[in-house]
Amino acid sequence: MIRILLVEEMNLLRGALAAMMSMEEDLEVVAELATLDQAPAMARAVPPDVAVIGAALLAGDGLATIARLTAEQPGCATLLLAGPDDPALLNRALDLRIDGVVGTQAAPCELIRGIRRLVRGERVIDASLAVAMVAAPRSPLSPRELNVLSVAASGVPSTEVAAELHLSTGTVRNYISAILRKTGARNRLEAVRLAEGAGWL
Numbered sequence: 001m002i003r004i005l006l007v008e009e010m011n012l013l014r015g016a017l018a019a020m021m022s023m024e025e026d027l028e029v030v031a032e033l034a035t036l037d038q039a040p041a042m043a044r045a046v047p048p049d050v051a052v053i054g055a056a057l058l059a060g061d062g063l064a065t066i067a068r069l070t071a072e073q074p075g076c077a078t079l080l081l082a083g084p085d086d087p088a089l090l091n092r093a094l095d096l097r098i099d100g101v102v103g104t105q106a107a108p109c110e111l112i113r114g115i116r117r118l119v120r121g122e123r124v125i126d127a128s129l130a131v132a133m134v135a136a137p138r139s140p141l142s143p144r145e146l147n148v149l150s151v152a153a154s155g156v157p158s159t160e161v162a163a164e165l166h167l168s169t170g171t172v173r174n175y176i177s178a179i180l181r182k183t184g185a186r187n188r189l190e191a192v193r194l195a196e197g198a199g200w201l
Contacts (some may be wrong), residue, residue: 002026002119006047007033008081009057017052017081020108027069027115036065043073052117055082055101066098077118081111082129100124140182148175150201153192 004021006029008014022029025026030046033039033122040099051069058066058080072076077099095195102114103126114124135156141145152172162172176188185191 002050002115003028003030003048005029005031005033005039005043005044005046005051005076007036007039007051007057008176009034010054013054017094017111021112021115025110027112036062039065040072043069043076048076049108050077050079051081052079052081052115055080070098079111079114079118079124082126083096083143084089101129102126103129138165139198141179141200145175145179145182146200148172148197149179150168150187150189150194152176152188153196153201155189 004016005026007020008017011034014034018029018032019179020028025164030048031042031043036053039051039053049195051073054068063121066078071077079100079102080098080116082101083104083114100114100123102111102124106126108128109125116126140156141149148161151164152158156164156174159169161167162169167175176191179185179191180187183194186195192201
């Protein structure tokens with residue numbers, strides 16, 4: 001029996017997916033969640049074989065939560081349900097240890113097939129999404145620069161960014177200068193807008 005942790009914010013979609021998967025003899029939905037922040041604790045309580053996660057939940061701290069989930073549950077494969085609008089975000093997710101992506105436009109049987117393939121150790125990438133992901137611009141910023149920019153996005157001064165990230169103010173200024181140079185932005189606010197628009201943040 002393949003144990004599934006389902007994380008999807010839309011109640012109707014989550015219920016439909018759970019009902020569909022439960023009709024398969026070899027699938028069991030062991031937990032359903034509307035938010036990603038509860039996923040690591042739930043996975044500890046009912047260890048799943050596959051976590052099926054709506055890609056919309058990757059925004060904000062979602063990628064960090066998935067990184068924690070995959071680190072704590074190395075035997076759990078991770079499958080994202082994604083639309084065609086977030087290729088840059090999907091690229092960031094795949095840089096983590098995401099095992100598969102299935103498009104929301106795919107037939108239900110494709111999702112079921114994808115889950116079974118993941119359990120066999122295969123990687124699953126929806127062909128239509130793969131084209132968009134390859135075409136999406138990759139972030140020129142390092143993970144640390146993205147971290148600095150995400151904190152700076154709230155508009156706090158460099159001293160507060162430095163305090164939160166345990167860096168010196170001079171180091172933060174150097175990071176900001178590098179971010180502006182790499183993105184071609186004129187200031188921090190423009191760099192934040194560019195990064196958010198491209199799906200890097």
